[in-house]
Amino acid sequence: MMVGYGVGWPFWEVGLMWVGMIAFWGLLIWAVYALITGATRRRGPEAPGEEHRGDDARRILDQRLARGEIDTDDYRRLRDALADPSRQSHSGAGNRP
Numbered sequence: 001m002m003v004g005y006g007v008g009w010p011f012w013e014v015g016l017m018w019v020g021m022i023a024f025w026g027l028l029i030w031a032v033y034a035l036i037t038g039a040t041r042r043r044g045p046e047a048p049g050e051e052h053r054g055d056d057a058r059r060i061l062d063q064r065l066a067r068g069e070i071d072t073d074d075y076r077r078l079r080d081a082l083a084d085p086s087r088q089s090h091s092g093a094g095n096r097p
Contacts, residue, residue, distance in 0.1 A: 057082055 061082065065075045 058079070061070075061075065061078055064070050065072070070078070
């Protein structure tokens with residue numbers, strides 16, 4: 001009679017068990033982190049991207065004037081176009097027959 005034959009676990013089963021436990025705990029920790037950061041994330045007061053886009057355009061326009069890329073007449077015209085979106089025309093829309 002062979003004593004100890006078939007008793008114990010092969011090394012690959014032990015290794016697989018360790019990999020499974022590390023993956024389980026890693027996913028659990030990641031899920032808790034994702035829930036906490038998602039629940040505490042601050043939302044902006046404006047609609048997604050609408051007012052923020054206008055602020056960026058105005059800031060870029062101010063920078064272009066400060067660098068001297070545009071003159072004051074162009075600055076005023078573009079600033080008024082940003083303030084009144086109904087006056088804006090799409091690029092090249094006025095050139096179509």
